[in-house]
Amino acid sequence: MSAQREMKEKNPWPTPVTIIIIIVIGVIAIVALVTVAVLQNKSVPQKYKYGIVLDAGSSHTALYIYQWPAEKDNNTGRVEQTHSCKVKGKGISSYASEPWKAGESLKECMGEAENTVPKERAHETPLYLGATAGMRLLDIVNSSASKNVFQAVEKALQNSPFSYQGARILSGQEEGAFGWVTVNYLDDRLKQGLKTTGALDLGGASTQISFISDNFDGSESPINSVNFRLYGNDYNLYTHSFLCYGKDQVLKMVLANQTQSGATTVLDPCFHSGYNETKNYSVLYDSPCVSGRKPQEAPEKFDHIGKGNFQECQKAVKSVFNFTFCKHSRCSFNGVFQPPLQGPFGAFSAYYFVMNFLNLTDTSMPLETVKQKLSQYCGTSWDKIKRQHPTVNVKYLAEYCFSGTYILTLLTEGYDFTAETYSNIKFIKKIKGSDAGWTLGYMLNLTNMIPAEAPDSPPLPHAGYVSIVTLMTILLIGLLLFVALRIFWPRCSKKTQIV
Numbered sequence: 001m002s003a004q005r006e007m008k009e010k011n012p013w014p015t016p017v018t019i020i021i022i023i024v025i026g027v028i029a030i031v032a033l034v035t036v037a038v039l040q041n042k043s044v045p046q047k048y049k050y051g052i053v054l055d056a057g058s059s060h061t062a063l064y065i066y067q068w069p070a071e072k073d074n075n076t077g078r079v080e081q082t083h084s085c086k087v088k089g090k091g092i093s094s095y096a097s098e099p100w101k102a103g104e105s106l107k108e109c110m111g112e113a114e115n116t117v118p119k120e121r122a123h124e125t126p127l128y129l130g131a132t133a134g135m136r137l138l139d140i141v142n143s144s145a146s147k148n149v150f151q152a153v154e155k156a157l158q159n160s161p162f163s164y165q166g167a168r169i170l171s172g173q174e175e176g177a178f179g180w181v182t183v184n185y186l187d188d189r190l191k192q193g194l195k196t197t198g199a200l201d202l203g204g205a206s207t208q209i210s211f212i213s214d215n216f217d218g219s220e221s222p223i224n225s226v227n228f229r230l231y232g233n234d235y236n237l238y239t240h241s242f243l244c245y246g247k248d249q250v251l252k253m254v255l256a257n258q259t260q261s262g263a264t265t266v267l268d269p270c271f272h273s274g275y276n277e278t279k280n281y282s283v284l285y286d287s288p289c290v291s292g293r294k295p296q297e298a299p300e301k302f303d304h305i306g307k308g309n310f311q312e313c314q315k316a317v318k319s320v321f322n323f324t325f326c327k328h329s330r331c332s333f334n335g336v337f338q339p340p341l342q343g344p345f346g347a348f349s350a351y352y353f354v355m356n357f358l359n360l361t362d363t364s365m366p367l368e369t370v371k372q373k374l375s376q377y378c379g380t381s382w383d384k385i386k387r388q389h390p391t392v393n394v395k396y397l398a399e400y401c402f403s404g405t406y407i408l409t410l411l412t413e414g415y416d417f418t419a420e421t422y423s424n425i426k427f428i429k430k431i432k433g434s435d436a437g438w439t440l441g442y443m444l445n446l447t448n449m450i451p452a453e454a455p456d457s458p459p460l461p462h463a464g465y466v467s468i469v470t471l472m473t474i475l476l477i478g479l480l481l482f483v484a485l486r487i488f489w490p491r492c493s494k495k496t497q498i499v
């Protein structure tokens, strides 16, 4: 047979039935992938767990409610402040002579807590009360009065629907350390093992400084050392709390220094000219921070008259610091060891209230300019100040010149911030919606919400998972398009074959 050339067209692809099956499987696969991706990323209605902390400070009590995703309380969910309530009236230590009022005072804020925490969560919501320097001082002068106040407070809290976990006085060291934990937790520095921020807390009766220093391992002054292991990282924190160095007690100490002669008139450079109030010697000297120093021949009252002079005020404030003795290699003041300052600092509580009022929270402003502005403010007459701030509580208003001067003196002379390092301080009230202060750190610690070791990460991060699903979907669509082209435009896929 002679060689015959037979031109024969042959389609190399599967039959239409096979192709339809492939398309159907492909479509099902895409639908399944998209459904899974959508379901994975769908925002399910979030359920929360709650925790409540009462900060019983020297000047006032505040209630904070925290929440975190219920399914993530195995240390991975973010805890955030969802509500806060300022208790009306003074701090619980001021109810020493009528303790039942301390319990009564909490009722309004406890009511707000009941309205905030869902009823079904209340019984499992831990409730803590921590008292700070006001109660520390009361405990020193009258421990039975302090016990009575706690009893009254406990009674009020035990009657709440929450899971009451107890009320106690925090040590100054705890107050400093938990403030540091709060700031660094909220900044996400702990989980990521980043360099930490120091914490500066100024209250009414005490002040705290806490930071990590490469030059501090706790050996020189063990009482200033707190060790943590958090998310797999070790921290050796330097912390110190100065009792009596909160701004209300320092004001008493400065005034005590000015009234040692038992005078009936005191010309005070830290108060505005035109300020004139009659005050009681016994009220001024009622605190253990100045007790024993009341002049023997003191009259009942004295006229507290403002002079409005920043430089003189600085001198008067400096007189409450002792810089002359130090048995360590270096000290801040009053013989307290302090390693060299290191890193950025967050300054909160009264640091923020005062500097914010004075419009001096911008620390990029040269320190000299800050002093000039404060000097100008202190030199303004009391009448003008009152006219300029008609809505501000007059008690606070009268003290801002003194408070600003004390803050600058404490930071620069006390802790040794310089013109260069002053800009390392950031005056803060809140971080990502939660107040800076010891309460959050305290709750995180008591509820074991910060693990010592880093939690295991999932085999695939969320972003990786979404990328893989997207890639596979694109590939499948491409494959289906390719197959469809082959079917509907067969010529594109036909090749002339020579058999």
Ligand SMILES: Nc1ccn([C@@H]2O[C@H](COP(=O)(O)OP(=O)(O)OP(=O)(O)O)[C@@H](O)[C@H]2O)c(=O)n1
Binding pocket: 056, 057, 058, 059, 060, 091, 132, 133, 134, 202, 203, 204, 205, 206, 207, 246, 247, 248, 349, 350, 353, 354, 396, 403
């Ligand atoms: N707008 C405001 C609010 C408060 N203050 C002052 O800030 C201090 C209160 O700070 P805070 O952190 O609330 O202190 P306490 O917790 O009351 O005090 P401590 O921690 O020492 O017990 C008080 O001196 C108060 O007069 C202020 O100057 N301006």
